[in-house]
Amino acid sequence: MAQAAMNPALATGAAVELHDIQGLVRFAYKHHTEAVFLLLRVRDAGAARAWLAEVAVTRAPTEDATPSTALHVGLTSEGLRAVGVADDVIDAFSPEFVDGMAGDTSRSRRLGDQGPSDPSRWQWGGTNRVPHVAVLLYALPGLLNELQQTVEAQFQAGFEITHRLWTSDMGGLEPFGFVDGISQPELDWQRQRLARDATQTAYLSLSCLGEFLLGYPNEYGLYTTRPLLDPARDPLGILPRAEDAPESCDLGRNGTYLVMRQLSQDVYTFWQALDRYAGGAASTRERLASAMVGRRLNGAPLVKAEAPSPASGLGAPQAALNDFNYLSDPLGTCCPLGAHIRRSNPRNADLPPGGAGIVSLLMRTLGFNAGAREQDFVASTRFHRLLRRGREYGVAVTPAQVLAGQPVPGERGLQFICLGANIQRQFEFVQSAWIMNAKFDGMRDEADPLLGNRLPTAAGMSTDCFSLPQFNGPHERLTGLPQFVTMLGGAYFFLPGIRALRFLSGAYA
Amino acid sequence: MTPQSQFTVVAPVLPGREGALRKLLASMTSQPGMADPKNALLPFGEFRHVHFARLVLLDDPTLGDIEAYGLPRPQRPVYLAFVGDCDGPAHECLAEVARRADPGLRAIFEHCADFDGALLPWMLAHDRPTAASYVNWVGRTVVQIREENALQQTLAARANRAPVDSPAVAQQRRRELIAHVRSEQAAGRLLLTPPQPTPLLWRLAQIANALLVLLIGVIALPFFVVLLPFLIIRLRRLETTDPEICPPPDPAALLELQQIEDYDVTNQYTALGSVKPGWFRRGLLTLVLVAIQFTCRNVFTRGYLARVQTIHFARWVFLDGKARVLFTSNYDGGHQAYMDDFINKVAWGLNLVFSNGLGWPRTDWLITRGARRELQFKFYQRRHQLPTQVWYKAYPGLTLIDLTRNARIREGLEQSRMSDSEALAWLKLL
Numbered sequence: 059m060a061q062a063a064m065n066p067a068l069a070t071g072a073a074v075e076l077h078d079i080q081g082l083v084r085f086a087y088k089h090h091t092e093a094v095f096l097l098l099r100v101r102d103a104g105a106a107r108a109w110l111a112e113v114a115v116t117r118a119p120t121e122d123a124t125p126s127t128a129l130h131v132g133l134t135s136e137g138l139r140a141v142g143v144a145d146d147v148i149d150a151f152s153p154e155f156v157d158g159m160a161g162d163t164s165r166s167r168r169l170g171d172q173g174p175s176d177p178s179r180w181q182w183g184g185t186n187r188v189p190h191v192a193v194l195l196y197a198l199p200g201l202l203n204e205l206q207q208t209v210e211a212q213f214q215a216g217f218e219i220t221h222r223l224w225t226s227d228m229g230g231l232e233p234f235g236f237v238d239g240i241s242q243p244e245l246d247w248q249r250q251r252l253a254r255d256a257t258q259t260a261y262l263s264l265s266c267l268g269e270f271l272l273g274y275p276n277e278y279g280l281y282t283t284r285p286l287l288d289p290a291r292d293p294l295g296i297l298p299r300a301e302d303a304p305e306s307c308d309l310g311r312n313g314t315y316l317v318m319r320q321l322s323q324d325v326y327t328f329w330q331a332l333d334r335y336a337g338g339a340a341s342t343r344e345r346l347a348s349a350m351v352g353r354r355l356n357g358a359p360l361v362k363a364e365a366p367s368p369a370s371g372l373g374a375p376q377a378a379l380n381d382f383n384y385l386s387d388p389l390g391t392c393c394p395l396g397a398h399i400r401r402s403n404p405r406n407a408d409l410p411p412g413g414a415g416i417v418s419l420l421m422r423t424l425g426f427n428a429g430a431r432e433q434d435f436v437a438s439t440r441f442h443r444l445l446r447r448g449r450e451y452g453v454a455v456t457p458a459q460v461l462a463g464q465p466v467p468g469e470r471g472l473q474f475i476c477l478g479a480n481i482q483r484q485f486e487f488v489q490s491a492w493i494m495n496a497k498f499d500g501m502r503d504e505a506d507p508l509l510g511n512r513l514p515t516a517a518g519m520s521t522d523c524f525s526l527p528q529f530n531g532p533h534e535r536l537t538g539l540p541q542f543v544t545m546l547g548g549a550y551f552f553l554p555g556i557r558a559l560r561f562l563s564g565a566y567a
Numbered sequence: 568m569t570p571q572s573q574f575t576v577v578a579p580v581l582p583g584r585e586g587a588l589r590k591l592l593a594s595m596t597s598q599p600g601m602a603d604p605k606n607a608l609l610p611f612g613e614f615r616h617v618h619f620a621r622l623v624l625l626d627d628p629t630l631g632d633i634e635a636y637g638l639p640r641p642q643r644p645v646y647l648a649f650v651g652d653c654d655g656p657a658h659e660c661l662a663e664v665a666r667r668a669d670p671g672l673r674a675i676f677e678h679c680a681d682f683d684g685a686l687l688p689w690m691l692a693h694d695r696p697t698a699a700s701y702v703n704w705v706g707r708t709v710v711q712i713r714e715e716n717a718l719q720q721t722l723a724a725r726a727n728r729a730p731v732d733s734p735a736v737a738q739q740r741r742r743e744l745i746a747h748v749r750s751e752q753a754a755g756r757l758l759l760t761p762p763q764p765t766p767l768l769w770r771l772a773q774i775a776n777a778l779l780v781l782l783i784g785v786i787a788l789p790f791f792v793v794l795l796p797f798l799i800i801r802l803r804r805l806e807t808t809d810p811e812i813c814p815p816p817d818p819a820a821l822l823e824l825q826q827i828e829d830y831d832v833t834n835q836y837t838a839l840g841s842v843k844p845g846w847f848r849r850g851l852l853t854l855v856l857v858a859i860q861f862t863c864r865n866v867f868t869r870g871y872l873a874r875v876q877t878i879h880f881a882r883w884v885f886l887d888g889k890a891r892v893l894f895t896s897n898y899d900g901g902h903q904a905y906m907d908d909f910i911n912k913v914a915w916g917l918n919l920v921f922s923n924g925l926g927w928p929r930t931d932w933l934i935t936r937g938a939r940r941e942l943q944f945k946f947y948q949r950r951h952q953l954p955t956q957v958w959y960k961a962y963p964g965l966t967l968i969d970l971t972r973n974a975r976i977r978e979g980l981e982q983s984r985m986s987d988s989e990a991l992a993w994l995k996l997l
Contacts, residue, residue, distance in 0.1 A: 153815070162822060168829055497968065
């Protein structure tokens with residue numbers, strides 16, 4: 059089935075307008091080890107618009123050599139309002155984006171932003187502190203300083219800087235010490251996947267473009283809602299027409315949403331707690347830490363990757379880290395069901411596994427296969443992928459330094475960024491139904507071992523446990539996990555296409 | 568086995584009293600929408616047979632949708648619905664509730680237009696028949712759920728979690744745990760009430776009902792086959808012309824719904840909508856609900872409704888002479904996950920029923936598209952959802968997977984003999 063859908067002869071669409079897409083959607087800028095994220099509020103709407111109209115945003119070209127620096131711009135719904143975008147246009151964006159990440163307490167409850175992570179305690183993004191614009195700057199080593207000075211000078215008439223979110227290069231490790239950023243959805247830039255609604259019986263990492271870009275068909279073969287405007291409101295004809303509604307101008311096309319969350323990681327508490335659980339034994343400590351993540355420190359998954367297949371298109375080392383799923387480990391005895399990477403990407407398909415025949419398919423569809431039902435607690439992964447673009451920040455501290463009791467001053471963590479065309483179905487779903495859910499995949503009382511806020515539920519049920527299923531006995535249980543990660547700020551941004559940015563910044567009816 | 572049953576007491580609210588009633592209902596909650604089990608009016612926690620209950624005002628903002636058919640907007644009063652799922656016959660449960668919460672119930676129902684003061688007869692007279700209802704596990708009682716949860720907690724705290732070296736060790740550990748449970752029982756700290764015998768009349772009624780439905784089905788089949796081509800033509804015509812009414816929900820209304828969600832691992836869902844006009848849709852819906860009721864009674868009685876394993880109880884109730892349908896459910900997880908389950912696991916089943924509802928996203932051949940049209944469907948269901956003013960769940964913190972696992976733990980405890988591998992599998996449940 060997957061093969062048929064991949065047939066280029068059946069390809070749906072016209073070529074993708076890469077020149078109209080911000081390069082961040084396509085690239086993670088791995089070689090641009092220097093980066094800073096500037097959070098701005100509008101000082102003068104006219105000057106702000108003038109800067110937005112002129113700013114050299116990095117596009118997603120095909121052949122060009124890697125640019126030495128990159129600049130990206132996103133706006134919150136408050137930001138759109140502040141630069142003068144009409145209310146009815148803003149309201150046509152998704153409700154999550156319009157409300158904002160800290161928009162109401164029920165959203166915070168869903169996302170687990172409670173207790174020490176409550177928006178009222180955030181350094182930025184909480185009530186009354188929502189940024190208008192985020193400017194993301196990336197540079198090859200040594201080039202950031204100059205870029206930043208130039209850019210800040212350019213926009214200073216229009217914007218004031220409320221925060222500079224610095225990042226640091228930890229050499230591909232996240233602050234706890236694990237290799238990070240291994241698994242990413244692949245985007246179907248060639249538009250090979252058919253724009254149709256068909257059951258996928260195997261996990262596939264190739265995502266329809268519409269999952270990560272507005273204006274293209276998503277995994278349902280449908281277009282996500284976004285502002286479609288009467289052409290009379292675009293007299294200069296800046297905007298492209300909508301593929302699914304050619305009579306309208308598509309403000310969303312080639313844009314997407316950007317979720318930013320500053321996650322402070324308490325590396326000391328993490329390794330000290332693990333050392334305590336392990337009774338000081340180094341191998342146990344590392345085993346428990348790996349079980350929480352689902353990968354070893356070097357990134358190797360706890361579930362064995364398959365031999366790399368030529369079709370996967372991944373190099374052998376990358377395939378060894380990423381070419382796997384959990385079909386061989388239904389009970390979580392190799393990789394715990396609650397491990398961080400298993401929660402955030404369960405790698406399952408639309409149907410629980412079973413035989414290939416039509417009878418088996420029907421039985422599983424109707425729920426009559428008891429074995430299949432046992433493996434059907436988690437929603438189909440392909441509708442809930444995140445395209446991650448985060449960066450570490452702060453001064454790195456190694457597990458060895460922690461365990462030697464060596465203090466390294468300062469705070470560290472992750473400037474988490476993910477992109478997606480549907481904040482609710484992607485980021486918010488993963489965060490609430492998978493990461494923070496104490497009942498994920500049939501478990502009893504545990505949220506994500508790394509990200510959990512450890513707060514008991516309203517019914518008094520604890521969420522601060524971690525279970526390691528064993529082949530020959532009851533689950534090994536760690537109880538009373540301390541909080542390792544605290545939210546310091548966050549916001550939802552719209553990352554517009556280049557033409558949409560020009561339109562938003564000026565010629566606006 | 569004690570079968571479960573449901574009640575749906577529906578009565579129009581006195582004009583002008585709605586505000587006072589809302590205030591009264593709000594006084595029964597500890598968190599927005601969440602019933603305080605000890606509230607003074609209706610102390611739900613005291614009713615040992617009630618699984619779920621809710622008090623909800625049925626004020627339908629979508630009544631005007633029918634104007635899409637050129638029909639006038641009907642005048643309907645705001646109803647108050649008192650909805651519950653209980654062990655044993657519903658009338659016995661209502662009688663107990665009426666006996667123990669007489670003043671509180673009167674204070675609530677006094678806001679209804681035709682309340683005559685005869686509390687129990689009035690409630691019974693206003694209990695609407697369910698067109699179809701679903702019970703996740705027929706025979707699982709509140710008492711059993713609570714006792715088995717206590718059992719699990721005792722065993723989980725006691726269990727030796729070291730790996731088992733040999734099969735004999737698994738058997739030995741199980742014996743020790745059983746001995747521990749027995750001593751806890753003897754000390755009165757743990758109760759495991761044996762199940763009640765299945766009521767004979769209920770069982771006979773089940774059989775008679777199943778036979779009757781099958782008989783009518785067999786008799787009707789030839790007529791149905793003859794009419795089928797005409798019905799299909801009619802269906803296809805309606806499917807291509809029925810107006811689709813799926814605008815995004817009003818942000819304020821959406822927020823009101825979200826503000827009462829996610830306090831527990833289980834959530835409530837109440838939705839109301841009009842049936843599409845015309846004999847065809849009304850007849851089709853009636854037929855589909857009969858079929859659903861039949862399968863829920865006879866097939867889906869053990870933990871799953873097709874692929875969905877997260878619904879505790881659900882029901883469809885006709886209102887206003889089949890002009891409208893009330894749907895209520897109690898489901899595990901968040902609303903987004905519930906809707907994604909609907910779309911990705913049982914869109915076909917949803918389309919069968921709800922495509923007869925006014926404005927449903929367009930279907931093909933009754934089961935395809937429709938709910939698979941993700942955003943239209945999500946907008947539609949949120950727009951038809953009503954905030955539930957008071958919602959009660961008898962076992963907060965527990966999901967259906969927990970309930971099923973706890974029941975298996977108890978079964979394993981009471982099983983006289985186990986193989987080595989069974990003993991190990993049982994230990995892994997703890």
